[in-house]
Amino acid sequence: MTRRPPRPRERGIPEATVARLPLYLRALQALDERGTPTVSSEELASVAGVNSAKLRKDLSHLGSYGTRGVGYDVEYLIYQISRELGLTQDWSVAIVGVGNLGRALANYGGFGTRGFRIAALLDADPAVVGDAVAGLRVGHIDSLEEVVAREHVSIGVIATPAAAAQGVCDRFVGAGVTSVLNFAPVVLNVPDGVDVRKVDLSIELQILAFHEQRKADGRGGPEWIEALEA
Amino acid sequence: MTRRPPRPRERGIPEATVARLPLYLRALQALDERGTPTVSSEELASVAGVNSAKLRKDLSHLGSYGTRGVGYDVEYLIYQISRELGLTQDWSVAIVGVGNLGRALANYGGFGTRGFRIAALLDADPAVVGDAVAGLRVGHIDSLEEVVAREHVSIGVIATPAAAAQGVCDRFVGAGVTSVLNFAPVVLNVPDGVDVRKVDLSIELQILAFHEQRKADGRGGPEWIEALEA
DNA sequence: ACGCCCTTGTGAATGTATGCACAAAGTGGG
DNA sequence: CCCACTTTGTGCATACATTCACAAGGGCGT
Ligand SMILES: NC(=O)c1ccc[n+]([C@@H]2O[C@H](COP(=O)([O-])OP(=O)(O)OC[C@H]3O[C@@H](n4cnc5c(N)ncnc54)[C@H](O)[C@@H]3O)[C@@H](O)[C@H]2O)c1
Ligand SMILES: NC(=O)c1ccc[n+]([C@@H]2O[C@H](COP(=O)([O-])OP(=O)(O)OC[C@H]3O[C@@H](n4cnc5c(N)ncnc54)[C@H](O)[C@@H]3O)[C@@H](O)[C@H]2O)c1
Numbered sequence: 001m002t003r004r005p006p007r008p009r010e011r012g013i014p015e016a017t018v019a020r021l022p023l024y025l026r027a028l029q030a031l032d033e034r035g036t037p038t039v040s041s042e043e044l045a046s047v048a049g050v051n052s053a054k055l056r057k058d059l060s061h062l063g064s065y066g067t068r069g070v071g072y073d074v075e076y077l078i079y080q081i082s083r084e085l086g087l088t089q090d091w092s093v094a095i096v097g098v099g100n101l102g103r104a105l106a107n108y109g110g111f112g113t114r115g116f117r118i119a120a121l122l123d124a125d126p127a128v129v130g131d132a133v134a135g136l137r138v139g140h141i142d143s144l145e146e147v148v149a150r151e152h153v154s155i156g157v158i159a160t161p162a163a164a165a166q167g168v169c170d171r172f173v174g175a176g177v178t179s180v181l182n183f184a185p186v187v188l189n190v191p192d193g194v195d196v197r198k199v200d201l202s203i204e205l206q207i208l209a210f211h212e213q214r215k216a217d218g219r220g221g222p223e224w225i226e227a228l229e230a
Numbered sequence: 231m232t233r234r235p236p237r238p239r240e241r242g243i244p245e246a247t248v249a250r251l252p253l254y255l256r257a258l259q260a261l262d263e264r265g266t267p268t269v270s271s272e273e274l275a276s277v278a279g280v281n282s283a284k285l286r287k288d289l290s291h292l293g294s295y296g297t298r299g300v301g302y303d304v305e306y307l308i309y310q311i312s313r314e315l316g317l318t319q320d321w322s323v324a325i326v327g328v329g330n331l332g333r334a335l336a337n338y339g340g341f342g343t344r345g346f347r348i349a350a351l352l353d354a355d356p357a358v359v360g361d362a363v364a365g366l367r368v369g370h371i372d373s374l375e376e377v378v379a380r381e382h383v384s385i386g387v388i389a390t391p392a393a394a395a396q397g398v399c400d401r402f403v404g405a406g407v408t409s410v411l412n413f414a415p416v417v418l419n420v421p422d423g424v425d426v427r428k429v430d431l432s433i434e435l436q437i438l439a440f441h442e443q444r445k446a447d448g449r450g451g452p453e454w455i456e457a458l459e460a
Numbered sequence: 461a462c463g464c465c466c467t468t469g470t471g472a473a474t475g476t477a478t479g480c481a482c483a484a485a486g487t488g489g490g
Numbered sequence: 491c492c493c494a495c496t497t498t499g500t501g502c503a504t505a506c507a508t509t510c511a512c513a514a515g516g517g518c519g520t
Contacts, residue, residue: 014506014507016508018437018440019433019437021436022430022432022433022437023417025436026415026432040467040468041469047417048417051508051509053508053510053511054507054508054509056467056470057469057508059468059469060468060470064468066468066469067467067468068466068467068468068469068516068517069465069466069467069517069518070516070517071467071468072468084440085436085443086436086439086440086442086443086444089443091435100333100338101338103330103334104330104331104333104334105431107330108330108431110415110431110432114432114436116435116439154442155438178442179442180438181431181434181438185256185340187253187277189279193445195441197434197437197438199431199434200252201335201340201411201429202256202340202344203249203253204411204427205321205323205344205346206252206255206315206317206344207249207252207427208409208410208411208425209315209317209345209409210251210314210316212321212384212385212408212409212425213316213319214316215423244476245476246476246477246478247477270497270498271498271499282479283478283479283480283500284477284479286499286500287478287479287499287500289499290499294499296498296499297485297487297497298484298486298497298498299485299496299498300496301497302498
């Protein structure tokens with residue numbers, strides 16, 4: 001029997017932690033550009049807008065990359081978080097639905113700078129297919145499977161109307177894509193092993209409206225400690 | 231139809247529940263358009279993509295609006311959730327930053343249909359100010375305070391580059407806006423009582439990349455039960 | 461070499477969320 | 491009117507997340 005204790009980076013980072021790692025990464029990159037060599041958990045937490053104990057616990061899931069009495073080496077921590085997030089390799093992204101939103105996404109410069117390459121734009125509308133958008137030619141949706149295979153697409157972005165989203169998703173999954181980012185306001189059904197994340201503007205607005213209403217309601221009411229997030 | 235007197239439950243709906251209410255609302259509206267008069271927690275949960283016990287517990291925070299042995303009246307529940315979320319009134323939204331993303335948002339039809347009215351578009355670039363976008367004339371950022379007061383803006387949307395976001399946010403807050411939706415990749419600092427929600431594409435992609443990498447890594451590894459969300 | 465001071469990493473406590481399982485409550489048939 | 495059946499609403503157990511508080515560890519000045 002082999003030893004149990006020697007597990008340097010046991011697999012199993014809490015989902016809540018994973019969701020914050022990109023935040024820390026961004027804060028660290030800002031510090032790095034400013035030339036800061038090391039940073040304490042207190043400072044970094046302040047920049048990232050979280051509690052410092054939470055930050056330390058989050059980082060402790062990756063390993064012991066800090067130095068007591070000093071803090072964390074900024075560049076080293078950037079590397080470690082990048083590696084953990086899988087940003088040391090490039091990911092190919094295909095965007096389906098080149099309308100208002102799809103075009104904005106395609107023209108967004110912040111993609112490539114973080115290791116995500118827009119490999120293809122696809123649409124069903126003949127009036128759109130063939131257009132040049134952000135230096136790419138829009139392909140026809142029928143070529144999805146071919147494009148996914150050829151470009152090694154691993155992340156599919158859906159920016160079609162809601163009615164078309166499940167169909168596009170199914171084709172992505174059928175073509176072997178196991179990560180989907182969905183902008184359409186529908187719940188996508190996918191088999192186990194496929195990750196779906198959604199960006200849903202209406203939901204965000206409705207959550208804000210809920211709290212806004214509550215602020216207006218509660219005149220003279222008791223305490224209204226709002227959980228803020230940023 | 232209202233057989234039961236509207237009994238507002240004790241204030242204090244869990245944040246996780248609030249975040250799911252818009253999902254239930256959307257599912258119910260789909261059912262309503264299909265003419266379904268009542269729905270069981272099991273069915274509704276299935277459409278919304280959640281566990282049925284969770285759905286029942288969520289709804290129980292609003293009150294007892296179901297009928298045992300039957301289910302929930304679709305229209306009545308739509309009304310109750312809408313009221314709880316504050317969608318029985320209209321909310322005025324101002325969008326600052328009319329670039330790629332701001333234009334896509336302005337042209338997005340799904341706004342008005344849910345009680346959110348785009349009251350103003352503002353930008354700092356003289357080349358953009360004065361443009362007609364989605365039937366509105368783009369105003370100058372200097373008029374922010376005036377516009378917020380005149381149009382009773384209660385939700386501010388920030389779609390400027392990251393560097394400008396905190397400044398715009400401060401002006402919103404100074405003008406009395408207490409709910410902000412931020413698309414810029416920065417952590418906004420706001421005083422207590424102001425809610426900020428963010429939509430951050432890069433973070434979503436990085437989270438997907440993390441799981442994608444893990445799927446690829448774990449050949450022969452142990453179980454890989456992925457927590458899916460949709 | 462030694463001890464002081466700073467900051468990490470983590471045990472423990474607390475708070476929040478999820479999901480099971482079932483009694484209570486309502487419907488409809490006979 | 492009662493009984494069989496369905497489905498809600500919730501107590502309880504468990505899992506996950508956050509925060510506190512501090513001992514352990516490392517650098518640095520003397
Ligand atoms: N525009 C926004 O700001 C915004 C905000 C929130 C949500 N959304 C959602 O994002 C999605 C896209 O919004 P939009 O404003 O860009 O819409 P849009 O109508 O401008 O663009 C949709 C595009 O998808 C294409 N399309 C339709 N069916 C297709 C199919 N089966 N396969 C491939 N392409 C197909 C259309 O040809 C069109 O080019 C919608 O679901 C919308 O609800 C948009
Ligand atoms: N385009 C996307 O798909 C996308 C995706 C994710 C995040 N974002 C983020 O959304 C934001 C906007 O992106 P975009 O692609 O629309 O950028 P953009 O450059 O096309 O548009 C930005 C607009 O903001 C205006 N602006 C700049 N400073 C301003 C100020 N102080 N006050 C008012 N207006 C000001 C500019 O004049 C410009 O019109 C950025 O922070 C970007 O990182 C965009």
